Each structure stands twice: as structure tokens, then as C-alpha cells.
Amino acid sequence: xxxxxxxxxxxxxxxxxxxxxxxxxxxxxxxxxxxxxxxxxxxxxxxxxxxxxxxxxxxxxxxxxxxxxxxxxxxxxxxxxxxxxxxxxxxxxxxxxxxxxxxxxxxxxxxxxxxxxxxxxxxxxxxxxxxxxxxxxxxxxxxxxxxxxxxxxxxxxxxxxxxxxxxxxxxxxxxxxxxxxxxxxxxxxxxxxxxxxxxxxxxxxxxxxxxxxxxxxxxxxxxxxxxxxxxxxxxxxxxxxxxxxxxxxxxxxxxxxxxxxxxxxxxxxxxxxxxxxxxxxxxxxxxxxxxxxxxxxxxxxxxxxxxxxxxxxxxxxxxxxxxxxxxxxxxxxxxxxxxxxxxxxxxxxxxxxxxxxxxxxxxxxxxxxxxxxxxxxxxxxxxxxxxxxxxxxxxxxxxxxxxxxxxxxxxxxxxxxxxxxxxxxxxxxxxxxxxxxxxxxxxxxxxxxxxxxxxxxxxxxxxxxxxxxxxxxxxxxxxxxxxxxxxxxxxxxxxxxxxxxxxxxxxxxxxxxxxxxxxxxxxxxxxxxxxxxxxxxxxxxxxxxxxxxxxxxxxxxxxxxxxxxxxxxxxxxxxxxxxxxxxxxxxxxxxxxxxxxxxxxxxxxxxxxxxxxxxxxxxxxxxxxxxxxxxxxxxxxxxxxxxxxxxxxxxxxxxxxxxxxxxxxxxxxxxxxxxxxxxxxxxxxxxxxxxxxxxxx
Amino acid sequence: xxxxxxxxxxxxxxxxxxxxxxxxxxxxxxxxxxxxxxxxxxxxxxxxxxxxxxxxxxxxxxxxxxxxxxxxxxxxxxxxxxxxxxxxxxxxxxxxxxxxxxxxxxxxxxxxxxxxxxxxxxxxxxxxxxxxxxxxxxxxxxxxxxxxxxxxxxxxxxxxxxxxxxxxxxxxxxxxxxxxxxxxxxxxxxxxxxxxxxxxxxxxxxxxxxxxxxxxxxxxxxxxxxxxxxxxxxxxxxxxxxxxxxxxxxxxxxxxxxxxxxxxxxxxxxxxxxxxxxxxxxxxxxxxxxxxxxxxx
Numbered sequence: 002x003x004x005x006x007x008x009x010x011x012x013x014x015x016x017x018x019x020x021x022x023x024x025x026x027x028x029x030x031x032x033x034x035x036x037x038x039x040x041x042x043x044x045x046x047x048x049x050x051x052x053x054x055x056x057x058x059x060x061x062x063x064x065x066x067x068x069x070x071x072x073x074x075x076x077x078x079x080x081x082x083x084x085x086x087x088x089x090x091x092x093x094x095x096x097x098x099x100x101x102x103x104x105x106x107x108x109x110x111x112x113x114x115x116x117x118x119x120x121x122x123x124x125x126x127x128x129x130x131x132x133x134x135x136x137x138x139x140x141x142x143x144x145x146x147x148x149x150x151x152x153x154x155x156x157x158x159x160x161x162x163x164x165x166x167x168x169x170x171x172x173x174x175x176x177x178x179x180x181x182x183x184x185x186x187x188x189x190x191x192x193x194x195x196x197x198x199x200x201x202x203x204x205x206x207x208x209x210x211x212x213x214x215x216x217x218x219x220x221x222x223x224x225x226x227x228x229x230x231x232x233x234x235x236x237x238x239x240x241x242x243x244x245x246x247x248x249x250x251x252x253x254x255x256x257x258x259x260x261x262x263x264x265x266x267x268x269x270x271x272x273x274x275x276x277x278x279x280x281x282x283x284x285x286x287x288x289x290x291x292x293x294x295x296x297x298x299x300x301x302x303x304x305x306x307x308x309x310x311x312x313x314x315x316x317x318x319x320x321x322x323x324x325x326x327x328x329x330x331x332x333x334x335x336x337x338x339x340x341x342x343x344x345x346x347x348x349x350x351x352x353x354x355x356x357x358x359x360x361x362x363x364x365x366x367x368x369x370x371x372x373x374x375x376x377x378x379x380x381x382x383x384x385x386x387x388x389x390x391x392x393x394x395x396x397x398x399x400x401x402x403x404x405x406x407x408x409x410x411x412x413x414x415x416x417x418x419x420x421x422x423x424x425x426x427x428x429x430x431x432x433x434x435x436x437x438x439x440x441x442x443x444x445x446x447x448x449x450x451x452x453x454x455x456x457x458x459x460x461x462x463x464x465x466x467x468x469x470x471x472x473x474x475x476x477x478x479x480x481x482x483x484x485x486x487x488x489x490x491x492x493x494x495x496x497x498x499x500x501x502x503x504x505x506x507x508x509x510x511x512x513x514x515x516x517x518x519x520x521x522x523x524x525x526x527x528x529x530x531x532x533x534x535x536x537x538x539x540x541x542x543x544x545x546x547x548x549x550x551x552x553x554x555x556x557x558x559x560x561x562x563x564x565x566x567x568x569x570x571x572x573x574x575x576x577x578x579x580x581x582x583x584x585x586x587x588x589x590x591x592x593x594x595x596x597x598x599x600x601x602x603x604x605x606x607x608x609x610x611x612x613x614x615x616x617x618x619x620x621x622x623x624x625x626x627x628x629x630x631x632x633x634x635x636x637x638x639x640x641x642x643x644x645x646x647x648x649x650x651x652x653x654x655x656x657x658x659x660x661x662x663x664x665x666x667x668x669x670x671x672x673x674x675x676x677x678x679x680x681x682x683x684x685x686x687x688x689x690x691x692x693x694x695x696x697x698x
Numbered sequence: 699x700x701x702x703x704x705x706x707x708x709x710x711x712x713x714x715x716x717x718x719x720x721x722x723x724x725x726x727x728x729x730x731x732x733x734x735x736x737x738x739x740x741x742x743x744x745x746x747x748x749x750x751x752x753x754x755x756x757x758x759x760x761x762x763x764x765x766x767x768x769x770x771x772x773x774x775x776x777x778x779x780x781x782x783x784x785x786x787x788x789x790x791x792x793x794x795x796x797x798x799x800x801x802x803x804x805x806x807x808x809x810x811x812x813x814x815x816x817x818x819x820x821x822x823x824x825x826x827x828x829x830x831x832x833x834x835x836x837x838x839x840x841x842x843x844x845x846x847x848x849x850x851x852x853x854x855x856x857x858x859x860x861x862x863x864x865x866x867x868x869x870x871x872x873x874x875x876x877x878x879x880x881x882x883x884x885x886x887x888x889x890x891x892x893x894x895x896x897x898x899x900x901x902x903x904x905x906x907x908x909x910x911x912x913x914x915x916x917x918x919x920x921x922x923x924x925x926x927x928x929x930x931x932x933x934x935x936x937x938x939x940x941x942x943x944x945x946x947x948x949x950x951x952x953x954x955x956x957x958x959x960x961x962x963x964x965x966x967x968x969x970x971x972x973x974x975x976x977x978x979x980x981x982x983x984x985x986x987x988x989x990x991x992x993x994x995x
Contacts, residue, residue, distance in 0.1 A: 080910075083909075083910075084909075085908075086906050086908070086951050207926070210875075210885075210886050210924070210926055211926040211927075213875065213886060213926075214874075214875040214886060214924055214926035214927035214928075215926070215927050215928050217873055217874065217875050217888060217927060218873070218874050218875060218927030218928065218929040218930065219841075219927065219928060219929060219977060221871070222870070222871045222872070222873050222890070223871060230888075230905070230906055230951075232951075317947050
């Protein structure tokens with residue numbers, strides 16, 4: 002074989018590979034790799050943050066840390082509302098999972114063993130297992146807490162259970178189901194407050210402390226049942242000024258002002274339901290925006306079952322701002338004590354209201370409404386039982402700012418002012434006042450059977466003569482009477498927020514919630530407007546003595562007394578204390594009487610105390626001015642009486658004004674001077690004490 | 699496969715079987731093993747402790763006569779001072795007895811005192827525990843308070859036949875309630891052991907101090923047991939507040955560190971206050987005591 006032959010044999014392959022097949026294979030592989038590479042690129046670089054967020058949202062959770070609310074103090078810095086540590090017993094359901102599973106299997110087995118069993122509801126059995134296990138632990142907890150279980154000696158066989166009536170003796174199954182749905186990430190509360198505020202009438206402070214101590218010292222530190230503390234609202238004076246202070250209730254509304262970057266950083270993380278407190282009623286409600294503080298949070302990893310596992314980071318909460326009210330605890334206590342001592346035939350305190358305010362600044366020193374409630378009993382949880390109890394007694398209503406009443410004879414001051422300002426009478430004019438005044442076909446009586454004879458302005462105010470007011474009312478007419486009442490603001494809504502003092506950003510807010518808005522100052526068209534026919538002379542004389550259609554609040558009458566003391570028409574009341582406040586009373590004008598006329602009014606009010614209808618409440622060595630009133634009102638279709646007194650003190654150079662109202666009942670003997678007077682007297686005495694007994698000039 | 703390989707294989711199988719039994723075994727098995735280990739270890743600890751006492755004895759015996767005379771003289775002086783004090787205490791005791799008789803007041807002590815020597819201590823960052831040379835045979839029960847004079851040392855956490863384990867005040871598993879001296883309202887605070895790091899001695903933490911608590915100025919703030927929890931008698935000294943009282947992170951209350959009343963590294967002898975009657979916690983947590991919950995209902 003020649004060399005060429007051998008070359009030919011090598012260069013020609015026996016089965017040549019066609020190139021297009023290779024290209025197809027390479028292309029398929031190349032496309033595949035490019036696809037995978039692009040996919041990786043997309044997932045790792047473009048989608049990475051989303052995927053991290055997605056993973057985190059499934060494994061991490063934000064748990065809110067509610068802030069402590071700010072303190073509320075009186076004008077002298079005494080604490081009216083603060084926070085106290087609340088010790089709660091909680092169950093860590095994650096630690097109890099084994100025990101719950103065991104119980105669940107037992108329940109399932111028992112259910113399957115039943116002959117008539119058709120369909121097993123496994124979810125219900127799981128829930129039942131949780132309830133059973135927690136009930137067993139709860140039994141142990143109560144066993145430790147129960148004082149009677151501590152056997153002092155073998156002979157001591159006392160079996161009385163401590164706090165046997167506590168509603169938390171057994172697990173609330175629906176509360177547990179709600180917890181599993183909404184707040185599984187948190188521990189389940191078995192006993193919400195070991196000091197048992199709702200049962201404080203049954204147990205002493207030491208017994209409450211004892212239950213905390215017994216749990217702490219007798220339960221293991223690292224067990225599934227733990228004790229945790231948080232802050233809860235505390236009202237050291239109990240029910241004192243409850244309508245002004247208000248109370249707090251549960252809220253799921255998150256305080257807004259936390260970390261500014263929070264939403265951006267944790268946008269996609271799941272967040273636990275916020276369980277904090279929000280103000281309800283009183284300053285707690287109106288000043289909530291400042292008192293509530295700033296919420297904190299914790300970022301936790303969670304288990305697949307939704308329980309929290311490990312704390313990753315946290316952001317502390319910040320306590321709310323402090324607030325200083327204009328109230329004076331001592332005067333408030335004196336007023337509440339005096340008002341509380343006025344009782345009906347079965348010994349229940351009569352409903353009523355009392356107010357004392359600083360004449361110059363308009364700051365309210367005491368504001369009382371009765372019946373009241375104890376906000377400490379609402380601080381942990383607002384129970385329907387206690388809520389209904391307050392509702393039944395009428396304790397929710399702030400009678401001082403919301404109660405609408407006929408002002409009775411205290412309105413006679415306005416009738417006198419209207420008479421003098423209209424020129425129909427003067428300060429020294431004398432009117433003949435018999436036992437009745439006939440208007441139309443009706444005799445309007447005097448409260449003195451033989452009448453008072455010759456009466457001028459001073460005497461009228463001292464003895465509260467009706468006939469004088471009937472006659473002046475008829476001279477002046479209903480429209481001028483109404484105009485005068487409106488000039489003193491008796492139909493204006495009070496307690497509008499002053500942003501400079503309260504810090505509120507809402508100029509239309511009020512310092513106390515829902516102040517009365519439907520005051521009635523009737524004029525000659527009023528009856529027609531409400532569809533009760535034409536206005537008559539009888540309506541006018543009734544209005545002139547502060548009865549009939551006219552309705553206003555005790556706070557309005559206190560403001561009226563304060564304006565009168567300054568010789569002006571309006572007083573802007575406030576519940577906040579500001580020592581740097583420059584007295585300013587919105588829309589206030591001079592009273593519009595000459596010196597003699599104003600003196601007549603003032604002297605008449607002084608004589609009311611020294612010799613008139615309020616003589617029973619004189620304070621030896623101290624002179625003050627007052628006007629009493631006893632108005633009729635209908636209760637359950639029968640006549641009862643409202644007792645009023647308004648005034649100011651001292652008589653010369655007045656510094657405080659007051660108004661007191663007591664709602665008489667059908668079977669009570671209620672009179673302005675005798676019933677409401679002592680409350681005013683108690684407030685003045687306490688104010689004198691706090692002022693180091695200043696004497697009148 | 700030779701014999702050596704077979705033996706090794708059998709060992710591995712035995713080990714795996716043992717691990718499986720241990721994992722799947724009941725709690726009772728674990729408890730039994732732990733208890734057996736503790737009882738097995740106890741004689742060794744006791745011998746070591748007694749050996750230590752003996753060496754201390756011989757070390758003292760080797761001192762010169764001059765040293766002994768000097769020490770004896772010092773002791774005589776201390777004795778004289780103590781006798782004087784004892785005399786005044788006798789007067790107080792007589793007065794107390796007289797007043798009790800006048801008031802017809804009788805009270806039974808709620809605790810029996812058992813004095814025990816410390817045979818081992820572990821105050822490392824994790825355990826904060828001591829072992830004492832008295833156990834179940836001496837009447838010690840779990841949960842009993844352990845004191846030195848009027849100072850709290852800790853609480854019995856586990857009891858074996860002849861030895862017991864005591865969680866010190868600084869142990870993370872120790873907690874109790876206390877009053878701070880100077881708080882006129884006598885509000886309870888919460889004392890809990892706090893694991894120390896490796897470079898510093900153990901500490902405990904006081905939490906729940908009311909915000910308006912004003913500490914007395916110029917004197918250390920003593921922390922006393924409340925006696926409300928049913929475990930510790932009242933008025934025992936837990937220690938003193940160490941450093942300043944500060945606000946908690948959430949501004950809810952104040953917190954402080956507690957410096958234990960007794961140097962826990964130097965304790966040689968303690969007293970165990972054994973309650974005369976079982977506490978609720980013993981009944982709940984020690985079923986072996988054979989006391990049924992229902993008995994007390």
C-alpha cells in the first residue's frame with residue numbers, strides 16, 4: 002500500500018457528524034443556561050428585596066408596645082391621674098403545646114369511642130383542649146393565690162376561697178378563641194390584674210399585694226405560666242372629679258407618632274393587633290392626643306404556628322405628656338363631700354352639680370357631678386356589669402356641663418338687669434308686691450302667703466320676691482328678657498378649647514366632651530317655633546322667674562356669677578391651669594349698668610346671705626354674695642324641685658364664683674338655700690383655707 | 699469481619715439503643731437517672747467537703763503558740779463584748795415575754811431551722827448555685843428559704859437524700875417580692891436574679907419600683923423581704939440597692955441593681971428555714987410529697 006492510500010483512509014471518516022445537529026444541541030443548551038442565568042440574575046438581584054420581605058413577612062412579626070399615658074395633676078401639682086404597675090398572669094401557649102396536644106389526643110380518642118358519633122369537629126376539640134389545659138393551670142394559680150389554701154395548722158380547716166367571685170376563676174373560651182385568631186403572637190392573659198380592682202370593696206391593699214407576692218414566690222420562674230407587668234391608669238382619689246378626668250378603655254387604634262421610618266422599613270411585615278388604651282370621657286378623651294404618648298414596637302421571629310420566638314430588635318415607647326388642670330383637690334373634695342351628704346329618703350345621694358371658678362381667669366377650681374363612678378374600676382377593663390350599674394344610676398352624665406335645668410330664681414338677677422337696662426325700672430324704684438299677680442285668667446303666686454309689700458331691687462334679690470319679677474317681666478317683655486340672657490351667654494356652648502393652653506390643633510374642640518349645646522332661651526316666637534301656640538303673658542312671668550321653657554347648665558350659671566362679679570357679660574371657663582394666663586373672656590362686654598344699679602344687684606346678693614334666703618349658710622367674719630333658687634320640674638309626671646345657689650366671694654373684690662344645683666326627688670324637701678347652700682358654703686370655706694383665711698375688706 | 703470490628707459495631711449499636719431509650723424514655727426515667735447521679739455524686743462531695751474541713755483543722759493545728767495566744771486574746775475580747783450584748787438581749791427577751799403574757803399573745807414559729815455547711819458552690823455565670831450538706835434525711839424540703847443570720851442567701855431548688863441544691867439570690871431562677879426601706883407606702887417590688895457575666899460577681903435586679911419612690915438620701919437603701927408570698931419570712935435582708943435607681947426602658951417604673959446581702963462566694967454555713975406546714979407551691983410542684991390538691995379544697 003502506497004503512502005497516498007494510507008492518507009486517504011485517515012482523512013475520510015467512516016460516519017461524519019452533521020454540523021447542524023451540533024448547532025441545535027449547543028443552541029438548546031445555551032438558551033437553557035441563559036434562561037437559568039437570567040432567572041438567577043432576576044431573582045438574586047432584581048427580586049431579592051421583595052423575596053426577603055416576603056420571607057420575613059412569613060417568619061417575622063411586629064408586636065406593639067403601648068406607651069404609658071401622661072400624668073394629670075391639679076393646679077398645685079397633686080397627682081389626679083397616674084399610672085400604676087399592673088401584674089397580670091399570662092400563659093405561654095407555645096410552652097404548653099405538648100400538654101395541649103396530649104389533651105387533644107385524649108379528647109379525640111374519647112370522641113371516637115362514642116358510638117353515636119357521626120362527625121368529629123377537630124377544630125372544636127383543639128379549642129376545647131386548650132381550654133381544658135388552661136383551666137387546669139388556672140386552678141393551680143388560684144390554689145396558690147387563695148389565702149385559705151395556706152393551711153396554717155392541721156386544725157385550721159377553713160375552706161373559704163379568696164376572691165371566690167372573681168370572673169377569672171375559669172378561662173373564657175370565647176376570649177381564648179379571639180386571642181388565637183387575632184393576637185396569637187402574644188401570651189394569653191389568665192388573670193388580668195392580680196390586685197383585682199373590680200373587687201376592691203372585698204379585699205384590702207395588703208391582700209392584693211399578697212396575691213402578687215404569692216404568685217411571684219410560689220410559681221417557677223421558667224414555667225409556662227408567667228407574671229408580666231405593664232402600666233395601667235390609676236386614679237389615686239378614686240371617683241373624685243371622675244367626670245372631668247374621665248377614664249380609659251381598650252383601643253386597637255395605634256398612636257400615630259412612632260419612628261418616622263417605621264412604615265418604610267417594615268412595610269411588608271405582619272403586625273400584631275394593637276391593644277392599647279384610649280381616653281374615654283373627660284380630659285382623658287379630649288386631651289388624648291397628648292396624654293397617649295408614642296407607641297414602641299418589637300420585631301420578633303415567629304414559629305410556624307404563629308407564636309413569637311426570638312426578639313430581633315425593639316423601639317421603646319414614650320410616655321405621654323403631663324397635663325395640669327385648674328382643679329384644686331381640696332376644694333373638689335369639699336364640694337364632693339358636701340354634695341354627697343345630701344341624700345334622699347332611702348339614703349342615696351341626690352343627683353346634682355357644683356362648680357367653683359376663679360373670677361378673673363375663668364379657671365375652674367372644682368367641678369362636681371353626682372352620681373359619679375370610680376374610674377379605677379374601668380381602668381383594666383370596662384365590664385358591662387359596672388357600665389350598666391353606672392348607667393342605671395345616671396352616673397355617666399356630667400350634670401355640671403351637660404345637664405339642662407331651669408335656673409329658677411337665680412334668673413331673677415337677669416330679669417332685674419333687663420328691667421334696669423331697658424329703663425322700665427331703676428335701682429331704687431319700689432313695686433307693690435302682694436301674695437299673687439293675676440295675668441290673664443291665672444293667678445301667679447308669691448312664695449310668701451301674704452306677699453312682701455314694698456320691694457326694690459335689693460330687697461327682691463334678698464328675699465327672692467316672685468311678684469316683683471312677674472311685674473318687671475311683663476314690663477320688659479319676653480324678647481328683652483331673652484336678649485339679656487343671651488348677652489350673658491346662657492345659650493352659648495362653653496369650654497371651647499384654647500389651643501394656646503391645651504396644645505390642641507383643633508380650634509373647634511372642647512375641653513370636656515359633649516358640652517351642652519341645646520340650651521333654651523325662649524323669646525316671643527319660641528312657642529310658635531315648637532308648635533305650642535302663641536306666647537302669652539303667663540309665659541313671660543314664668544320666664545321672668547327662671548322657669549317655663551328656659552334651660553341652661555350649672556356651668557353657665559357659674560360663668561354668669563363670675564361675669565357679674567367682674568361687672569361684665571361673659572366668662573370663658575377653662576379646665577386647664579396656666580399660671581401665665583392673661584385673663585381674656587371672649588365676647589365679654591361691660592355689664593351696662595350704672596354704678597348705683599350694679600351696687601343694688603350686689604347689695605341684694607349680699608343681703609340674700611346676711612338676711613335673706615341664704616342666711617343659713619353665713620360664714621362668721623366673712624361676707625359673700627349669693628342668690629338662691631328653687632325651680633319646679635317634672636319627674637315621672639309629678640312635680641319635684643331643683644335647688645340652686647349661685648354667687649361669688651368675697652363680696653368685695655370677688656375672687657371666686659360658684660354655682661350649685663341639686664335635683665330634688667318626689668319625696669324630698671329641696672330648697673335652694675337649705676339644700677344647695679351648704680355645698681356652696683363648704684366650697685367657700687375650703688377656698689378660704691387654701692387662701693390662708695383671707696378676710697373680707 | 700474480625701472480632702475487633704464486631705465488638706466496635708456492638709458498642710455503636712448499644713450506644714444508639716441507649717440514646718433512643720433516653721430520648722423516648724419517660725420523664726420518670728430522666729428524673730430517676732438524675733436523682734441516681736446526684737446520690738452517686740453526693741458521697742464524693744461530702745468526702746471532699748470533710749477533707750477540706752480536716753485540712754483546715756490541721757492547718758490551724760500547725761500554727762505557733764504565739765499565734766494561737768494572740769487569736770485567743772482577740773476572741774476573749776470579742777467574747778466579752780458579745781456577752782455584754784447578750785445580756786441586753788436577755789433583758790429585751792424577758793420584756794418581750796412579759797408583754798406577750800400581758801397581751802396573751804402566743805405564736806408558733808412557722809419555720810424549723812436546719813443549719814447546714816456549704817460543700818460546693820458554683821457561682822459561674824450560668825448556675826449561681828450552692829450545694830449544702832443536708833438533705834431529705836434532715837428534713838429539708840424544696841422551696842425552703844436559705845439564710846445566713848438575717849440575710850437571704852437563696853432558696854432550696856432540689857433536695858436529695860443527704861445534700862440539697864440552693865439557687866442563690868443571683869440565680870436567674872430566683873425571684874421574690876420585697877420592700878424598699880424608705881418607701882412609706884410599703885409598695886412591693888420584684889427581685890429577680892440576673893445572670894452575671896464571667897468577669898463580674900452575680901447580681902439581682904429590682905423592678906417595679908414606683909416612679910414616685912424617693913430613696914432616702916445619704917444612706918444605703920436596704921431591700922427587705924415582704925413576707926407576703928408565703929415563702930420568706932418578712933424583714934429578711936435581700937441586700938442593698940447597688941448604684942442608682944433608674945427608669946425602665948419603657949418609662950413604666952424604676953429599676954435598680956441589687957447587691958446581695960452576703961458575699962455569696964464566701965459562704966461556709968447557712969440556715970435552711972423549713973416551713974412547718976407545706977406551702978401551696980410544694981403541693982403543686984412536688985407530687986412526690988403525696989399531698990393531694992383536693993385535700994386542701
